[in-house]
Amino acid sequence: MAINLEFYNTLNRKKEVFEPLNPPNVGMYVCGPTVYGDPHLGHARAAIVFDVVFRLLSHFGYKVRYVRNITDVGHLENDADGGEDKIAKKARLEQLEPMEIVQLYTDQYHKAMDALNMLHPSIEPRASGHIIEQIAMIEEIMENGFGYEKDGSVYFDVVEYNKKNHYGKLSGRVVEELLDNTRDLEGQDDKKNSVDFALWKKAQPEHIMRWPSPWSVGFPGWHLECSTMGAKYLGSPFDIHGGGMDLLFPHHECEIAQSQAANKQDPVKYWMHNNMITINGQKMSKSLNNFITLDQLFEGDHEALDQAYAPMTIRFFILQAHYRGTLDFSNDALKAAEKGYRKLMNSIATASKLSPGEKSTSDIPALVENCEKAIKDDLSTSILISHLFEGVRITNSVKIGEETISKGDLSLLNKMFEDYAFNILGFQAEADQTGQGVIGPLMDLILDIRQDARVNKNFDISDKIRDALTTMKITTKDEKDGTSWTYDE
């Protein structure tokens, strides 16, 4: 099943033809959220990008198992806080059970993902549910000579590993340089070398989340869960591993090292990384405290926001940029996305009601081919969208009689919108505009009354009705064959 799909592989720093290890099956693992805070725009970008990869692969006939984890064990806060678990810390602050926090923010995340019309992953494993597997993996690593214990904690011996393997193959780091450059940390560390990282951490007394292990009562290290769960559900090696660029180092680098050390296998064939969302040119992140949560975006409840933005506006905004470039947030950009998206959706609705003519004045098959070419070229969603807008122009031109389209091409055009706008890009038509229940007939009545007024040139009445409807966010359009209306939420 060669479909000429190309992805940029971070591992080799170039675009490569995608060839799954076991066609037609594809295994994809994506780093999910650490559930200790509200999901923000950055989470949305990663999730949307790989949602499109998932949809794309499925659309072209692959059988995809998509695994996206929930990190509910929490990573170490930093080296200086005694190994305190991030989730545990938050729990104490808010006087809640750690698992309460986890539940709360997992729910928030799911809610936001659903609003953004994300397909659910095939499996959404939790780190806390895989402690046993993680311990087993640490034992493998130790047996193979790449892990050592110190005071109940276990560390990965990067220097030893690097003798026969290449630590840094993904991120381009050089161990010797890392050793030179790492700052001294007051020697409060049990690590042999500063580049070593924790596989298991002994819990401090105040540390709430803890599990028994052969070494101590504690918790697994930062990078282990992805290695473990990826191998468990997708095998080793598997096809695609995705995540944000900020996870490239050290997280993904460590994943490779651990997996290689435990399973003697390079774990992943294609590494894909989405770039960051910036605000005023700066990365949006928890630590900089300049992030905007998805709820704030949907509600317009943030000082940086002029208004609320619908989930689909966010989705469109994100997909209008290529996933490997940074994307700068601004109200103007979001407003532009909102208008553009609405235009696209209106036109798609129009296309479904178009009447075919004798022949086509535009080359629809070529347009469809361009769409396919774009999305297969390293997920060039921005170019795909520009082609969809060519479809918009054709649709609207046919509607006003400037162009014609054959019956066959019309169904091709509609299929193109269906396939690319909805199935692959994952856009979603907004609330049913034909009107449900009583709304439709009611609107018919109102517009009928207004039409009578217009025929009688009683424009005071007709404009009064239109103005009132506009206030309710209902836009009316007087067209040749009657008045249409749309509701903009």
Place this chain on the structure above:
RNA sequence: GGUCGCGUGGCCGAGUGGCUUAGGCACUGGUCUGCAAAACCAGUUACAGCGGUUCGAAUCCGCUCGCGACCUCCA
């Protein structure tokens, strides 16, 4: 400090050697309309700076300036 990346028109954002008018938004003019809205047509504003390679560069190379990411939890 080390490693890597970026700088495109009013805004966002594609494009990597020679017509891409990319596309969206905004703006201007026109068509349509009772007026609008929507739509269509036309138009305006570019490739950070300097130098080099080349018949030809936004696109390759060098330098300068500016910005950012990673090196610490982060999508």
